[in-house]
Structures are given as C-alpha cells and as structure tokens.
Amino acid sequence: MNTQPDSREWETLSAYLDNALSPTEKQRLEARLQTSPELKQILQELRITRALLRSVPRRRAPRNFTLTPQMAGIHRQQRPAWLVPVFSMSSALATLLLVITLFVEMFAAPSAAAPMHLEEALPADTQPQAEMNTLAALAPTETPMIITWGNPGMGGGGGMDMPYGMAAEGKGGGGEPAPMMIMEAPVGEAEAKQAPLEESAWTAEDSAAGETDFSMQAEEMPSAEAAAPMLPDQAADALPMTEESAPAFEPATATQEEAYPEAEFEDQPTEEPLPTDQPQVSEEMTRGYSPTDTPRIYQGEELPFEAQPTLVLETPETFQKESDAGEVIIFGLPSPEDAGQIMPTSPALAKGAVEESTPIDSAAHGQVFSWRMLQLALLFLAAICGGIAFVLHRKQRS
Amino acid sequence: MMDEFALAHAAQNGDLDAFNRLVLAYQDVAFNLALRMLSDEHAAEDATQLAMISAYQNLRSYRGGSFRAWLLRMVANKCYDELRRRQRQPTTSLEPSTHDDDDAVESPAWLADQNPGPEQSLEQMELEHAVQHCIDLLPDDFRLVVVMVDMQECDYQEVSEITGNPMGTVKSRLARARMRLKDCLRHAWELLPEENRLEGEVL
Numbered sequence: 095m096n097t098q099p100d101s102r103e104w105e106t107l108s109a110y111l112d113n114a115l116s117p118t119e120k121q122r123l124e125a126r127l128q129t130s131p132e133l134k135q136i137l138q139e140l141r142i143t144r145a146l147l148r149s150v151p152r153r154r155a156p157r158n159f160t161l162t163p164q165m166a167g168i169h170r171q172q173r174p175a176w177l178v179p180v181f182s183m184s185s186a187l188a189t190l191l192l193v194i195t196l197f198v199e200m201f202a203a204p205s206a207a208a209p210m211h212l213e214e215a216l217p218a219d220t221q222p223q224a225e226m227n228t229l230a231a232l233a234p235t236e237t238p239m240i241i242t243w244g245n246p247g248m249g250g251g252g253g254m255d256m257p258y259g260m261a262a263e264g265k266g267g268g269g270e271p272a273p274m275m276i277m278e279a280p281v282g283e284a285e286a287k288q289a290p291l292e293e294s295a296w297t298a299e300d301s302a303a304g305e306t307d308f309s310m311q312a313e314e315m316p317s318a319e320a321a322a323p324m325l326p327d328q329a330a331d332a333l334p335m336t337e338e339s340a341p342a343f344e345p346a347t348a349t350q351e352e353a354y355p356e357a358e359f360e361d362q363p364t365e366e367p368l369p370t371d372q373p374q375v376s377e378e379m380t381r382g383y384s385p386t387d388t389p390r391i392y393q394g395e396e397l398p399f400e401a402q403p404t405l406v407l408e409t410p411e412t413f414q415k416e417s418d419a420g421e422v423i424i425f426g427l428p429s430p431e432d433a434g435q436i437m438p439t440s441p442a443l444a445k446g447a448v449e450e451s452t453p454i455d456s457a458a459h460g461q462v463f464s465w466r467m468l469q470l471a472l473l474f475l476a477a478i479c480g481g482i483a484f485v486l487h488r489k490q491r492s
Numbered sequence: 493m494m495d496e497f498a499l500a501h502a503a504q505n506g507d508l509d510a511f512n513r514l515v516l517a518y519q520d521v522a523f524n525l526a527l528r529m530l531s532d533e534h535a536a537e538d539a540t541q542l543a544m545i546s547a548y549q550n551l552r553s554y555r556g557g558s559f560r561a562w563l564l565r566m567v568a569n570k571c572y573d574e575l576r577r578r579q580r581q582p583t584t585s586l587e588p589s590t591h592d593d594d595d596a597v598e599s600p601a602w603l604a605d606q607n608p609g610p611e612q613s614l615e616q617m618e619l620e621h622a623v624q625h626c627i628d629l630l631p632d633d634f635r636l637v638v639v640m641v642d643m644q645e646c647d648y649q650e651v652s653e654i655t656g657n658p659m660g661t662v663k664s665r666l667a668r669a670r671m672r673l674k675d676c677l678r679h680a681w682e683l684l685p686e687e688n689r690l691e692g693e694v695l
Contacts (some may be wrong), residue, residue, distance in 0.1 A: 101664070101667070101668065104668065105664055108667035136674075139674045140670055142681055143677050146677050146680060147643050147673070148645070150619060150623045154523075155520050156523070158515070159523070160512040161515065166508050166548050166549075
C-alpha cells in the first residue's frame with residue numbers, strides 16, 4: 095500500500111499470476127518476492143481481485159442471436175417495392191369485380207333469363223328445322239287423327255293430284271319448288287309450312303326462270319330440300335328427276351303414288367300443315383305442290399322411325415352422285431342438305447324435340463355455370479393476391 | 493468438439509445454418525463481453541446482435557484461426573461503437589466518468605455521495621454489481637482487456653488478436669487494470685466466497 099510497485103513490476107506480477115512469465119523472469123520474481131513482503135502482499139491482493147472477477151457469474155444470453163435469412167441477407171431482401179401495392183391492388187380489384195358480378199347477377203336476373211331465350215332462338219335459327227321439328231312433333235300427333243278420318247279421300251286424292259299438277263306446271267319447277275319452299279321455311283318456319291305452299295308455286299316459277307338464283311339459294315336449299323330425301327322410294331328416283339327434266343318428275347310422282355299405298359300415314363303427314371288449314375293444303379296440293387307434299391310425306395313416313403334413316407342415307411349418296419355428274423347441281427346440293435334436315439325433322443317426332451330442348455337447357459345452364467366459374471375465379475384471385483400482399487408486407491415490416 | 497473451421501467455411505459459402513451453429517456456440521461469451529463492456533443488458537443485446545450480423549456480412553475476412561477471437565472482435569467493435577455514441581450523446585449518469593482520471597478509481601467519491609461509508613455500501617452490493625461498477629471506472633481499452641482475460645478467460649494471444657494490439661500492450665493494460673480493480677474491490681473481498689479467498693491466499 096505504501097510503496098506502490100512501478101508499472102514494470104505490475105506487469106511482472108500480473109503476468110506471474112497468469113503464469114505467463116518466462117522461466118528466468120519467473121525465478122527472478124520469486125526470488126524478489128521472498129525478500130519483499132510488500133510485493134508479496136500486492137501479489138496476494140491481485141490474486142484475490144482476479145478471483146473476484148472470475149467469481150462473477152456468467153450470464154446466459156437472454157435470447158438466441160441466430161440470424162434469420164432476412165437479417166443475414168439484407169441486400170437479398172431488396173424485393174421490388176411495388177410488389178405489395180400491385181398485389182394488394184389486384185386483390186382489391188378482383189374483389190370489386192366479384193362484387194360487381196354478384197350485383198349484376200342479383201339485379202339482372204331477369205335479363206339473364208332473356209339471353210337464355212335468345213340462345214334458344216339462336217339454335218332455332220341456325221337450325222331452322224328446330225321449330226319445324228317441334229311443330230312437326232306436335233302436328234303429327236294431332237294430324238293423324240284429323241286428317242285420316244276427316245279427309246281420307248282428300249289426302250289421297252290431293253297427293254295423287256299434286257304430282258300431276260307439278261308435272262303440269264313446270265318441268266324443272268316441280269323439283270325446284272321444294273327447295274324454294276325450304277328457302278322460305280327458315281325465315282318463318284311456322285308460316286313456312288302454310289304459306290310456303292302458296293308461295294312455293296310462284297317461287298317455283300321464279301326458280302324455274304332463273305337457275306342462278308337457285309345456285310345462290312343452294313345454301314338455303316337444305317331446309318327445303320328435306321322434301322326430296324323424305325321419300326325412301328323417291329329418294330333414289332326423285333332426286334335424279336328433280337335435277338332437270340320434267341319427265342323425271344312423272345316417275346317421281348309415280349313413286350310418290352306408290353309410296354302412298356305403302357303407308358296410309360303419308361296422308362296424315364301431308365295434312366300436318368292442315369291442322370292450321372286443311373282446305374288450303376288440299377287446294378294447294380292440287381295445284382301441284384308435290385314438292386311441299388314430299389317433305390310432308392316424309393314427315394308422315396317419319397312415323398316409322400326406323401325407315402327414315404335409311405332413306406336419308408340413300409338420298410345424300412344419290413345427291414352427291416348427281417351433283418358431281420350434272421351441272422344442275424342445284425337440286426343435287428339441296429338434296430343432301432335436305433337429307434341432313436330430314437334427319438332432324440324425323441327424330442323431331444320422337445327425339446328431336448327432346449334433343450333440341452336439352453341443348454337449350456344446357457346452354458342456359460352453361461351460361462350460369464360460366465358465370466359461377468367467373469365469380470369463383472375472381473374470389474380465388476382476390477384471395478391469392480391478398481395473401482401474397484399480406485405475406486410480403488409482413489416480411490418487409492420484419 | 494465442433495469443427496469451427498468447417499462451419500465457418502460452410503458459412504462463408506452461404507450456409508446460414510452453419511453460421512448459426514457458431515452463433516449458438518459463442519453467443520453467451522459474446523453477450524457477456526458486451527454486457528461487461530456496456531454495463532447495460534439491452535445495449536449488450538443490441539451490440540451482440542449487430543455483431544452477429546456484421547460477422548456474417550464480413551465472413552470473408554475470417555481466414556482461419558480462433559473463430560471465437562474473430563467473433564469477439566466483432567463484438568468489441570460494436571461495443572466501441574456504442575461507447576462512442578454515448579460519448580457523443582452523453583446521458584445523465586450517476587457515476588463519474590473517470591476515464592481521464594486514474595485517481596478516481598482509487599478514491600471512488602461517488603460511493604461516499606450516496607452512502608455514509610463505502611464499506612457498508614459495498615457490503616450491500618452484490619458481488620457482480622461491485623465488480624461491474626469497478627470495471628465501469630476503467631478506461632475502455634483497459635476494461636476490454638481485463639474483461640476478456642479475467643472474466644472470459646482468454647489468453648494473451650487471443651486478446652491480442654481480438655484487440656489487434658501487440659502482446660506487450662495487452663500485458664501492460666491488463667496489469668494496470670488489475671491494479672486499479674485491486675484497490676476498487678478491496679472492500680468487496682468479503683463478498684468473495686471463502687474457498688476462493690483461501691485459494692487466492694494459498695496461491
């Protein structure tokens with residue numbers, strides 16, 4: 095205490111405590127310690143001091159100081175700052191669109207129903223036969239009752255007369271009127287059955303006048319052409335006949351006549367339009383609307399469902415052959431199409447109506463389904479974007 | 493025994509898990525060093541965490557040797573940063589700043605101010621607080637050396653690596669720090685457990 099050792103001696107004493115002196119230094123110090131009790135006292139105090147320091151309990155780390163990836167890679171954390179706002183805004187936008195769709199669905203429910211009708215109409219337009227089929231489906235049930243019993247003779251006679259009339263009126267016209275009829279049919283299908291009968295007469299004349307028109311109308315022909323293919327027997331004969339030559343018609347008429355005897359039904363189908371106006375039909379039939387009759391006949395024949403498909407198959411082939419062979423493709427073209435049309439018309443009696451109705455329903459359901467899918471997609475998008483934005487935001491804050 | 497070098501090498505290649513294993517191994521030593529240097533738990537936590545981050549970011553500067561010494565150097569640097577910040581923004585401290593006055597350590601006037609007798613107050617203080625208090629009176633460089641040698645049980649060579657000072661400087665600072673602490677802690681001897689005191693006398 096009284097005599098403090100100099101700094102040199104301090105260092106030696108301190109190093110001696112830690113046993114950090116060289117052997118010579120250590121011997122020299124120990125020799126001096128023997129002679130200097132003061133120095134020995136200081137050394138003792140240093141020992142106690144060091145023991146005090148070492149006796150201080152060591153603290154445990156209050157927490158782990160391990161690094162998270164964010165802490166370790168601050169430079170790596172540099173995500174584009176616009177990510178969060180973009181995701182959050184997109185989430186909000188998706189939510190807004192979802193709400194809008196919900197509102198539209200709620201308040202526009204009636205309007206939503208309207209488009210469904212439109213869709214129904216569309217397929218009908220696209221397939222003019224649709225209504226024809228439906229009407230035909232309805233008519234056949236009633237017609238057989240009325241026609242057969244009301245004018246059994248009329249129907250047969252009308253049918254008989256018609257072919258003749260056809261032949262009398264025009265050579266090519268006989269065959270052509272049918273397509274014409276069909277042409278108009280798509281426009282006003284309901285009227286087509288009735289009015290076409292009359293119109294078919296003059297249309298037939300017009301058509302006879304210019305075949306070019308027919309070529310133009312060839313596309314539309316399909317609907318009207320149904321008549322030709324209708325008759326199984328006629329299909330083979332009538333098609334070629336219809337092509338150009340009137341004489342061909344006569345055989346066709348013969349075939350028709352033959353067809354009549356085959357099935358009494360034929361009278362009924364011819365009368366199908368009759369439910370609206372039977373007398374008109376009969377008159378028109380006499381005028382020579384055989385083409386119009388033929389389709390009706392087909393409808394009548396359609397009653398035996400099995401026979402029809404075979405007819406259809408035959409007709410298209412014949413038509414194709416004719417179309418390839420002759421320039422007067424007008425008839426040839428319509429006939430195959432007619433076959434196609436006939437096909438639907440025939441099933442209409444049994445299946446057609448149902449089949450068509452189902453697509454309409456499916457379309458409506460499809461629209462609702464797509465609507466739901468859109469809402470679900472928006473909901474999913476909003477949730478995903480919101481979640482991403484939330485996670486990114488948390489990471490940035492952390 | 494953990495392979496420091498392998499883990500450090502893996503950490504240098506971006507293996508954060510390897511680095512965190514080293515952190516877990518040395519975080520207690522690092523935190524105690526910061527705590528004795530800064531005498532504040534929260535500041536010690538911050539300094540330790542910052543030192544770990546700095547260590548990971550400067551792993552390339554580790555070229556073998558004692559990873560503990562290399563890591564404690566990071567801690568010491570962060571402690572110096574904090575101490576410098578305190579000097580720039582001095583906080584009202586009840587304890588006198590005796591860094592420039594060596595005599596203040598030997599005659600702690602601050603004890604007399606609060607209590608009638610230094611002995612009584614020391615008796616009431618726990619050993620840790622007494623030691624920490626006397627350590628706080630040391631200059632930063634002295635404190636760092638004595639803490640590492642007498643409280644962290646580092647050898648001279650390791651301290652030399654940590655502080656970046658030559659061995660002679662380490663010895664000198666340690667001796668001077670011990671002399672000051674001897675006088676400061678004389679009244680705390682009775683706090684020392686009996687066996688330690690006897691051991692010290694025998695040795």
